Amino acid sequence: MSAAAETPRGGVPAFAELYREHFAWVWGTARRLGVDHGEVDDVVQETFLTLHRHLETSEPPESMRGWLFSVLFRVVQRHRRSSRRRKALAEEGSNVAAMNEASARAPDVSVENGERIRLLEEILDNLDEDRRAVIVLAEIEEKSSSEIAEILGINVNTVMSRLRLAREYVTASLARHRARDGWRFR
Secondary structure, rough: OOOHHOOOOOOOOOOHHHHHHHHHHHHHHHHHOOOOHHHHHHHHHHHHHHHHHHHOOOOOOHHHHHHHHHHHHHHHHOOOOOOOOOOOOOOOOOHHHHHOOOOOOOOOHHHHHHHHHHHHHHHOOOHHHHHOOOOOHHHHHHOOOOHHHHHHHHOHHHHHHHHHHHHHHHHHHHHHHHHHHHOOOO
């Protein structure tokens, strides 16, 4: 980041720079946290509005992505609570990875990958949000247990417990799917 992109406090980038650099990551992470495709733009907007309000009063974070994730996670939690009150969530079957992949692969490979992604999204959708956040941070964002604990405001033992339970759930779910539809997932 350039020095011109920093606020006078030093250390925290100007909002426009923060938005440009992290929009795609926040959008993708919101989807990985289970936000419905039709609602992800609202969640991302609310996340950046929250960040904008906090830029003036917050200390510069050690990890910008960690800070962004903690804000996003809380926005997603609020969004889910309000969505449950308004209506039952309807899954439209979108898939995050399809947006990032070029469709240059053979059709059978694309279909197979799409099925695997759909299965993973289905399994993650059935995890409670606390375990889902931990497994997304650990496995997809590749954060350490101490980083996850700091981001989510919980202790490391809780992180490890949730991660173990989430991994066990994913493994058991995959085993059930393989037993049922083994020919698809070799």
